[in-house]
Amino acid sequence: MKFGxxxxxxxxxxxxxxxxxxxxxxxxxxxxKPFDPARVERPSSIADHKxxxxxxxxxxxxxxxxxxxxxxxxxxxxKIIGRMSRLYNLNLDEKxxxxxxxxxxIGVPMQGLSHYLSNNKKGSNSxxxxxxxxxxxxxxxxxxxxxARSINPMYRFVINGDxxxxxxxxxxxxxxxxxxxxxxxxxxxxxE
Amino acid sequence: MKEEEDLFDxxxxxxxxKKHSLEIDxxxxxxxxxxxxxxxxxxxxxSKPQVxxxxxxxPTEKHEKGLEQPVxxxxxxxxxxxxxxxxxWYHGISEPKIKHAKFNSEKIKKLxxxxxxxxNEIIVLIKPLETCRYENVVDILDEMKRNHIERYVLLxxxxxxxxxxxxxxx
Numbered sequence: 001m002k003f004g005x006x007x008x009x010x011x012x013x014x015x016x017x018x019x020x021x022x023x024x025x026x027x028x029x030x031x032x033k034p035f036d037p038a039r040v041e042r043p044s045s046i047a048d049h050k051x052x053x054x055x056x057x058x059x060x061x062x063x064x065x066x067x068x069x070x071x072x073x074x075x076x077x078x079k080i081i082g083r084m085s086r087l088y089n090l091n092l093d094e095k096x097x098x099x100x101x102x103x104x105x106i107g108v109p110m111q112g113l114s115h116y117l118s119n120n121k122k123g124s125n126s127x128x129x130x131x132x133x134x135x136x137x138x139x140x141x142x143x144x145x146x147x148a149r150s151i152n153p154m155y156r157f158v159i160n161g162d163x164x165x166x167x168x169x170x171x172x173x174x175x176x177x178x179x180x181x182x183x184x185x186x187x188x189x190x191x192e
Numbered sequence: 193m194k195e196e197e198d199l200f201d202x203x204x205x206x207x208x209x210k211k212h213s214l215e216i217d218x219x220x221x222x223x224x225x226x227x228x229x230x231x232x233x234x235x236x237x238x239s240k241p242q243v244x245x246x247x248x249x250x251p252t253e254k255h256e257k258g259l260e261q262p263v264x265x266x267x268x269x270x271x272x273x274x275x276x277x278x279x280x281w282y283h284g285i286s287e288p289k290i291k292h293a294k295f296n297s298e299k300i301k302k303l304x305x306x307x308x309x310x311x312n313e314i315i316v317l318i319k320p321l322e323t324c325r326y327e328n329v330v331d332i333l334d335e336m337k338r339n340h341i342e343r344y345v346l347l348x349x350x351x352x353x354x355x356x357x358x359x360x361x362x
Binding site: 012015019026027029030047167174186189 | 219221229232236246333346
């Protein structure tokens with residue numbers, strides 16, 4: 001009599017166990033993306049190459065032609081900024097170097113870098129950045145790349161352009177690459 | 193005897209009651225857990241960056257001395273990319289007839305197919321103009337891949353290209 005009245009009940013405990021196990025796995029495997037001031041809407045493409053995990057030097061170009069750079073590896077970043085600061089006589093202090101190490105893309109000329117690194121506001125994005133000069137006469141991107149390569153020769157170069165960027169801005173970056181004998185590089189895209 | 197039975201029944205009842213109070217409804221917990229799983233699954237797969245590989249021509253000693261083997265004109269097809277997704281193209285070099293159209297994947301496929309029929313192993317020169325958007329460059333590189341064109345190169349437009357365009361517009 002009692003059995004007949006009882007509603008059939010599923011034991012949910014094993015389900016909970018599995019669910020939380022998976023949850024833990026996914027939480028540990030996701031790397032939380034730090035805030036990146038490079039706001040880029042990538043063009044879609046049928047290309048299906050995966051970007052290598054390490055040794056990536058990214059040059060982002062926003063739709064307004066602002067150029068930002070990003071190198072991976074905190075150790076490399078520390079060495080790069082150290083050498084760049086010596087090259088341009090910036091005399092950055094420890095706090096500013098730590099800031100650089102923690103940040104992602106950098107899009108300010110060397111002249112304003114010291115100021116930018118000392119008051120690092122989280123909310124700033126590429127809208128109010130001037131970008132790294134890549135002109136014919138003044139090309140700081142060249143120095144960044146030379147420095148980065150001297151520290152880590154394994155760096156692969158990626159152009160992360162916005163789909164609405166006028167091509168001349170991209171061409172200037174490519175010309176800089178070619179000048180430095182970088183003839184093979186990657187274009188960051190959105191898979192179709 | 194009857195009293196005893198009653199007592200026994202009551203005891204069983206009370207045990208049963210206690211058991212019942214320990215049961216927690218796990219369903220909302222499962223819901224929540226799976227919701228979080230879906231979130232993390234989606235964010236992990238979406239953040240995988242994908243890239244297109246691009247190789248630029250390496251200037252060689254041969255090139256500088258002008259010792260390179262010339263190619264047949266009939267094998268060369270030039271694309272010029274303009275503003276508003278406009279594409280211009282011409283065959284050969286010495287007697288170019290320039291044509292233009294809006295960027296259209298199928299049209300380009302037809303064009304490349306007819307060209308391949310005429311001459312195998314065609315060479316495509318891609319020259320984005322100043323007014324062109326980056327997206328169009330990526331699109332035309334996609335077409336090269338889609339149509340299995342092995343030899344293509346990204347170049348800057350030369351003065352004679354610009355002249356051609358001006359003449360075509362008049």
